[in-house]
Amino acid sequence: MLQPSAAARMPVPALLRRFVLIYLSAAIVLTVAIFLSIRFDVQDRINNAKVREAARVDTAKNLVARDFSTVTSDLRLLASTPSLRRFLDHGGEERFDELANLFLELCRISGNYDQVRYLDTSGREIVRVNFNEGSPAIVPRSQLQDKSGRYFFRDSIKLDRNEIFVSPLDLNIEHDQLELPYKPMIRFGMPVFDGAGHKRGVILLNYFGGELLQHFRDVMRGGDRRRGMLLNRDGYWLSSAKQDEEWGFMLGKPELRFGKKYPDVWNAISTGDSGALQTDAGLFVYSTVYPLQPGQRSSTGSPLPRSPSKHELSAREYYWKIVSFTPYATFTEAAEINEVGRDILYGVAYLLLAFGSLAIAFFSLSRKQARVRMEEEEARLREIAVTMSDGLLVADLEGKITFANPEACRLLGYSENELLGKDMHGTLHVHGDGKQKEKHECSMLRVARTGETYRAVEEIFRCKNGQLLPISVSVSAIIREQQAAGIVVAFHDITERKKFEQELERRAQIDALTSLNNRRHFYELAEQEILRTKRYGKPLALMMLDVDHFKDINDTYGHHVGDTVLQTLGAVCLQTMREIDIIGRLGGEEFAILLPEATAAQAFDAAERLRLAVAAIAMPLEQGQTLSFTISIGVTGLVAKDSDIADMLKRADEAMYQAKRSGRNRVCSQE
Numbered sequence: 181m182l183q184p185s186a187a188a189r190m191p192v193p194a195l196l197r198r199f200v201l202i203y204l205s206a207a208i209v210l211t212v213a214i215f216l217s218i219r220f221d222v223q224d225r226i227n228n229a230k231v232r233e234a235a236r237v238d239t240a241k242n243l244v245a246r247d248f249s250t251v252t253s254d255l256r257l258l259a260s261t262p263s264l265r266r267f268l269d270h271g272g273e274e275r276f277d278e279l280a281n282l283f284l285e286l287c288r289i290s291g292n293y294d295q296v297r298y299l300d301t302s303g304r305e306i307v308r309v310n311f312n313e314g315s316p317a318i319v320p321r322s323q324l325q326d327k328s329g330r331y332f333f334r335d336s337i338k339l340d341r342n343e344i345f346v347s348p349l350d351l352n353i354e355h356d357q358l359e360l361p362y363k364p365m366i367r368f369g370m371p372v373f374d375g376a377g378h379k380r381g382v383i384l385l386n387y388f389g390g391e392l393l394q395h396f397r398d399v400m401r402g403g404d405r406r407r408g409m410l411l412n413r414d415g416y417w418l419s420s421a422k423q424d425e426e427w428g429f430m431l432g433k434p435e436l437r438f439g440k441k442y443p444d445v446w447n448a449i450s451t452g453d454s455g456a457l458q459t460d461a462g463l464f465v466y467s468t469v470y471p472l473q474p475g476q477r478s479s480t481g482s483p484l485p486r487s488p489s490k491h492e493l494s495a496r497e498y499y500w501k502i503v504s505f506t507p508y509a510t511f512t513e514a515a516e517i518n519e520v521g522r523d524i525l526y527g528v529a530y531l532l533l534a535f536g537s538l539a540i541a542f543f544s545l546s547r548k549q550a551r552v553r554m555e556e557e558e559a560r561l562r563e564i565a566v567t568m569s570d571g572l573l574v575a576d577l578e579g580k581i582t583f584a585n586p587e588a589c590r591l592l593g594y595s596e597n598e599l600l601g602k603d604m605h606g607t608l609h610v611h612g613d614g615k616q617k618e619k620h621e622c623s624m625l626r627v628a629r630t631g632e633t634y635r636a637v638e639e640i641f642r643c644k645n646g647q648l649l650p651i652s653v654s655v656s657a658i659i660r661e662q663q664a665a666g667i668v669v670a671f672h673d674i675t676e677r678k679k680f681e682q683e684l685e686r687r688a689q690i691d692a693l694t695s696l697n698n699r700r701h702f703y704e705l706a707e708q709e710i711l712r713t714k715r716y717g718k719p720l721a722l723m724m725l726d727v728d729h730f731k732d733i734n735d736t737y738g739h740h741v742g743d744t745v746l747q748t749l750g751a752v753c754l755q756t757m758r759e760i761d762i763i764g765r766l767g768g769e770e771f772a773i774l775l776p777e778a779t780a781a782q783a784f785d786a787a788e789r790l791r792l793a794v795a796a797i798a799m800p801l802e803q804g805q806t807l808s809f810t811i812s813i814g815v816t817g818l819v820a821k822d823s824d825i826a827d828m829l830k831r832a833d834e835a836m837y838q839a840k841r842s843g844r845n846r847v848c849s850q851e
């Protein structure tokens with residue numbers, strides 16, 4: 181019969197359920213794996229960025245310090261020039277020109293200063309050179325201004341010799357207005373003294389903060405969306421990627437502060453010297469730059485033209501915060517490959533997952549079905565095995581019993597538990613010749629190796645009580661997945677059959693009337709005895725006997741009395757003769773007795789005893805009568821020329837007839 185294929189028998193709803201379960205589980209694992217790998221990748225990129233940005237921030241910090249150092253050197257140099265000393269000590273047009281030209285040279289050569297000025301102690305500009313967009317010029321006296329109200333003058337004129345005032349970085353104010361476009365500025369001021377040691381005013385350098393900021397932006401600029409920020413100590417942007425965020429403190433806009441936009445980050449940045457912060461917005465790497473050198477002072481400055489500084493600042497209080505900010509999206513986008521490629525890759529991965537899940541669902545369901553079928557099959561077989569009338573044993577390749585049905589247990593006298601695990605060959609199997617064979621020689625176990633069924637009409641199992649159980653047996657191999665897995669032994673108790681056969685055999689050998697050996701069996705036994713006697717050189721004798729006038733008995737008393745006479749004679753023979761003597765009824769009223777290890781003379785004596793015993797019988801008949809009868813016996817011994825029993829019988833017969841002729845009821849012997 182054609183078997184339907186596994187696919188055809190597959191229940192679709194169960195397959196789909198299994199597929200969905202496997203696919204969803206696998207898809208969740210894959211999604212989590214992708215998510216984690218991106219997360220790890222992102223974190224890796226963030227960690228790299230931390231190191232890279234820290235180096236960048238450090239570079240910017242060194243740059244600011246270098247720019248400040250350059251300006252400080254210029255200021256000290258200017259304050260100590262002989263031109264200034266001469267002007268302060270002697271004044272005059274010539275000295276003025278000399279000083280103004282010196283300022284002009286410095287302004288032109290360095291290119292860093294918007295203004296180079298000398299103010300007297302009252303705050304009036306005495307000498308002033310303007311940069312004029314790259315065309316420095318000495319400002320005519322008529323245009324010089326009074327700067328006594330500006331904080332940078334006030335904070336500078338207070339200082340002692342060699343002390344330097346550095347203003348905050350703010351925007352230049354001209355004629356009480358913010359100069360447009362914005363001109364970021366840092367004013368460096370230093371008091372100057374004449375030869376007599378009197379303070380005569382201050383030298384002021386208006387350093388282009390724009391230069392410094394440009395240097396800063398150059399260092400902090402990057403190709404991605406990373407932003408570099410320079411913040412003053414209050415968190416206002418001095419430099420930002422968005423220009424409209426800058427200079428809030430000059431514009432009276434306190435909302436334009438880093439701390440307003442990123443409060444938590446500012447908390448950390450304002451209290452820490454340097455570090456990195458990873459937030460949902462992105463990565464902040466920051467450091468604090470202290471541009472002032474020892475001996476330099478500063479103040480809070482003032483955005484108002486005529487207001488003094490709120491308070492002074494020491495070198496440690498004058499600081500900026502350099503912040504590098506990289507938005508989080510920069511890392512996530514970088515971590516993913518381009519979107520089309522990513523989508524294709526994910527699509528292929530999930531598709532493969534679907535195919536894989538379907539295959540696993542199919543095969544696992546097939547296996548489950550096969551297992552269920554096998555279990556059902558086993559249950560069915562077990563049911564059959566339990567009810568069947570034959571004993572059934574299952575053994576593994578080693579012959580260990582793995583199953584025994586109730587009939588097997590009953591026949592062998594074991595419980596099922598006692599049989600399980602027992603070595604079938606060693607415990608149960610008895611070989612016909614009585615010699616226990618090696619396992620590899622065992623005809624039953626060999627089936628597992630050859631796969632060929634073994635049938636035997638007669639084998640022997642040993643029962644628990646030691647009795648031998650004759651069985652007929654059929655042994656088949658168990659084949660699982662094309663591999664031998666063990667054997668099934670079906671056996672049947674043949675005790676009754678054996679008895680029947682033995683009875684049949686016995687009946688074939690026994691004379692039904694007298695229960696003596698019949699003629700054929702007597703001949704067989706006699707032949708064996710002759711062979712044995714000849715082999716061992718022992719004597720052997722034979723007697724033949726015949727009931728005298730038996731015909732008359734039959735005729736007188738009836739055939740049934742004749743039968744009784746024959747039975748009585750047989751019984752007397754058995755009683756009188758030895759156990760080893762072989763007695764047979766050859767036919768009619770004729771008997772023969774073979775006497776192993778007896779000479780003719782000894783047989784003669786035995787025959788005489790038998791004759792007398794028979795003659796002494798008074799066989800009861802009906803109505804109180806008795807019947808006596810006699811026998812004639814011929815005796816002979818085995819002689820060398822005898823080839824078989826017929827030779828001996830012939831002589832014994834002759835002797836018996838001699839006895840008949842001599843008057844009956846006597847024994848004659850023939851050599």
Ligand SMILES: Nc1nc2c(ncn2[C@@H]2O[C@H](COP(=O)(O)OP(=O)(O)OP(=O)(O)O)[C@@H](O)[C@H]2O)c(=O)[nH]1
Pocket residue numbers: 726727728729730731732734738739740741742743746767768769840844
């Ligand atoms: N009752 C009975 N008679 C049998 C049986 N077998 C043979 N006979 C009889 O035995 C008789 C044998 O007689 P015979 O051979 O003439 O010899 P006999 O009468 O014994 O005389 P002798 O042997 O010369 O003494 C025959 O009449 C047979 O019918 C048997 O099984 N039962």
